[in-house]
Amino acid sequence: MREDDVVAAIRAIVEPVIHRRIVLGIGDDAALWQPSRSHRSAITTDMLVEGVHFSRALMSLNDAGWRAMMANAADVAAMGACPLLATVALGVPAGAVFDEVRDLYDGLSAAAREVRIDIAGGDLSRAPAFTIAVTAVGEVRPSNVKTRAGGRPNAILAVTGELGASRAGLDVARNPHLLEGELAVAALEAFRRPRARCAEGRYFGASRNVQAMMDCSDGLSTDLDRLCVASGCGAVVERVPVADAARAAAQKLGEDPERYALAGGEDFELLVAISPRAFGHLAQRFAARFGRPLHRIGFLRETAGIEFHDQPLQRTGWDHFTR
Amino acid sequence: MREDDVVAAIRAIVEPVIHRRIVLGIGDDAALWQPSRSHRSAITTDMLVEGVHFSRALMSLNDAGWRAMMANAADVAAMGACPLLATVALGVPAGAVFDEVRDLYDGLSAAAREVRIDIAGGDLSRAPAFTIAVTAVGEVRPSNVKTRAGGRPNAILAVTGELGASRAGLDVARNPHLLEGELAVAALEAFRRPRARCAEGRYFGASRNVQAMMDCSDGLSTDLDRLCVASGCGAVVERVPVADAARAAAQKLGEDPERYALAGGEDFELLVAISPRAFGHLAQRFAARFGRPLHRIGFLRETAGIEFHDQPLQRTGWDHFTR
Numbered sequence: 001m002r003e004d005d006v007v008a009a010i011r012a013i014v015e016p017v018i019h020r021r022i023v024l025g026i027g028d029d030a031a032l033w034q035p036s037r038s039h040r041s042a043i044t045t046d047m048l049v050e051g052v053h054f055s056r057a058l059m060s061l062n063d064a065g066w067r068a069m070m071a072n073a074a075d076v077a078a079m080g081a082c083p084l085l086a087t088v089a090l091g092v093p094a095g096a097v098f099d100e101v102r103d104l105y106d107g108l109s110a111a112a113r114e115v116r117i118d119i120a121g122g123d124l125s126r127a128p129a130f131t132i133a134v135t136a137v138g139e140v141r142p143s144n145v146k147t148r149a150g151g152r153p154n155a156i157l158a159v160t161g162e163l164g165a166s167r168a169g170l171d172v173a174r175n176p177h178l179l180e181g182e183l184a185v186a187a188l189e190a191f192r193r194p195r196a197r198c199a200e201g202r203y204f205g206a207s208r209n210v211q212a213m214m215d216c217s218d219g220l221s222t223d224l225d226r227l228c229v230a231s232g233c234g235a236v237v238e239r240v241p242v243a244d245a246a247r248a249a250a251q252k253l254g255e256d257p258e259r260y261a262l263a264g265g266e267d268f269e270l271l272v273a274i275s276p277r278a279f280g281h282l283a284q285r286f287a288a289r290f291g292r293p294l295h296r297i298g299f300l301r302e303t304a305g306i307e308f309h310d311q312p313l314q315r316t317g318w319d320h321f322t323r
Numbered sequence: 324m325r326e327d328d329v330v331a332a333i334r335a336i337v338e339p340v341i342h343r344r345i346v347l348g349i350g351d352d353a354a355l356w357q358p359s360r361s362h363r364s365a366i367t368t369d370m371l372v373e374g375v376h377f378s379r380a381l382m383s384l385n386d387a388g389w390r391a392m393m394a395n396a397a398d399v400a401a402m403g404a405c406p407l408l409a410t411v412a413l414g415v416p417a418g419a420v421f422d423e424v425r426d427l428y429d430g431l432s433a434a435a436r437e438v439r440i441d442i443a444g445g446d447l448s449r450a451p452a453f454t455i456a457v458t459a460v461g462e463v464r465p466s467n468v469k470t471r472a473g474g475r476p477n478a479i480l481a482v483t484g485e486l487g488a489s490r491a492g493l494d495v496a497r498n499p500h501l502l503e504g505e506l507a508v509a510a511l512e513a514f515r516r517p518r519a520r521c522a523e524g525r526y527f528g529a530s531r532n533v534q535a536m537m538d539c540s541d542g543l544s545t546d547l548d549r550l551c552v553a554s555g556c557g558a559v560v561e562r563v564p565v566a567d568a569a570r571a572a573a574q575k576l577g578e579d580p581e582r583y584a585l586a587g588g589e590d591f592e593l594l595v596a597i598s599p600r601a602f603g604h605l606a607q608r609f610a611a612r613f614g615r616p617l618h619r620i621g622f623l624r625e626t627a628g629i630e631f632h633d634q635p636l637q638r639t640g641w642d643h644f645t646r
Contacts, residue, residue, distance in 0.1 A: 010424070014431075019408070030444065031410065033408055033443065044410070045410040047446050048448075089368045112337070121366060123369050124330065127451075133412040
């Protein structure tokens with residue numbers, strides 16, 4: 001069973017919605033509710049488990065804490081919302097010492113400060129392995145909410161940065177000889193200390209020309225498919241912006257760099273669908289504001305499915321229930 | 324190291340607070356923030372791990388899901404808040420089948436409906452054992468917020484129900500011969516299907532005479548100590564209302580029923596500190612409204628520490644880091 005199928009089955013169990021103030025439930029990057037008429041709050045949760053999502057052979061507990069917080073911040077940002085606070089439920093294995101818990105919390109806390117999140121509460125528990133369940137809350141004006149749905153045929157698809165560096169970092173962590181020098185450093189940094197695109201998320205939230213938005217956490221091939229399904233569209237991918245480290249790693253491994261980047265997850269770049277007439281202007285303003293280009297990767301189409309270099313593109317990203 | 328010491332150390336790492344709108348951070352049943360001037364939102368999180376908090380030999384996954392949701396609802400209720408929504412991060416061991424995930428979600432969902440919570444989002448992950456991290460959000464008027472702090476000497480301490488039944492249920496689940504008939508049924512029901520006191524929490528929230536409130540989740544001896552520390556008081560416990568099933572179980576086990584109940588956790592009754600002059604009236608109205616008595620257990624005092632039958636009372640409840 002695929003993760004999305006399990007989610008769909010769960011959705012059927014937990015519906016119907018009781019409170020009308022829940023304006024968006026299960027299935028997007030975050031859920032939305034209405035604390036008062038003029039406000040929307042966004043909430044998202046993510047679990048990182050040692051041995052599943054991270055291994056201490058490849059990253060420190062400090063890095064794992066950082067990533068857990070950033071993953072949630074990225075989900076909040078993907079709604080157009082501004083992160084406000086988080087809670088942390090932490091499972092600690094027997095035999096762990098307090099310095100390990102401290103190291104993990106230092107990472108959580110450093111990432112939280114970076115994206116201006118307050119860690120407002122939590123829970124501590126024994127568990128078979130370090131288990132980090134972060135829940136983040138953000139806020140957004142009702143008019144600025146973006147979801148995965150809303151993309152229309154001919155919208156331009158773009159991402160906020162090059163992809164694949166985090167995957168390259170994982171490969172370098174596993175095999176330190178894969179890359180050298182600055183490329184190795186950049187790959188490991190992307191893997192261990194990713195950054196959520198919070199300012200970019202708010203920027204797109206404020207634009208009426210952004211039809212749909214989500215973050216790339218499970219690999220673009222998987223995430224784009226989710227955006228397409230939610231928007232009732234298909235897509236054509238023309239090109240994939242590949243990070244230098246990812247290109248070098250792919251070449252060393254004998255893989256196609258674009259496909260390597262399409263399958264890589266945890267880049268936390270935002271994927272947006274933008275009205276075709278507005279794209280040029282928005283991309284120009286984006287570059288001026290953030291000092292980096294907005295990368296056009298293709299466009300939405302009516303026909304279902306994703307095409308990449310004249311071939312159907314399958315999901316190659318992360319799925320918890322098929323791997 | 325005690326759990327509360329770990330929490331205090333973590334608090335030092337994650338401070339300071341960035342957003343002024345976080346009006347209450349780590350250390351109470353839930354954190355509070357201000358989505359708009361006239362609103363307060365409460366958030367709490369709790370992790371349940373198979374083999375740590377529950378065992379499938381003693382309860383079904385359905386029951387575990389129910390308890391996970393109720394534990395969070397009880398924390399929200401303890402702030403005087405009304406539960407609104409929850410997210411669920413679920414870790415599923417390799418080899419689990421979808422029917423198990425469904426059973427767990429059925430329990431989560433049934434409890435959520437019972438307390439009018441919408442499950443608005445979640446995350447699914449592999450994990451070494453079933454791991455249920457629920458985060459619940461509730462809402463409360465600023466004037467109705469109650470915390471563990473605020474209790475003053477001479478306040479009357481009371482609980483919303485008899486204690487110890489959940490512990491008796493655990494003992495019966497371990498040893499089915501311990502109790503028989505209705506007592507066994509009541510004990511198992513309290514253990515497997517506890518109920519958060521949401522209406523009672525809102526009721527106390529609306530009363531200016533309730534100085535402090537929390538829920539009894541780790542055992543009254545431990546929870547009362549936390550309320551005392553937060554309020555800068557000590558307490559005298561005069562009597563403990565013991566559930567019939569707990570009394571019978573304690574007697575069979577050769578234990579003192581009151582001490583058995585003091586050490587039992589997961590009853591989810593509310594513990595309140597009430598102005599002495601208002602107690603009689605409030606208790607009368609409580610009984611009329613809920614059809615059950617409000618149980619007076621003792622009073623707060625200036626001198627630190629808790630006294631029970633002329634002896635100092637030690638914490639005998641649940642602590643994740645000393646057991």
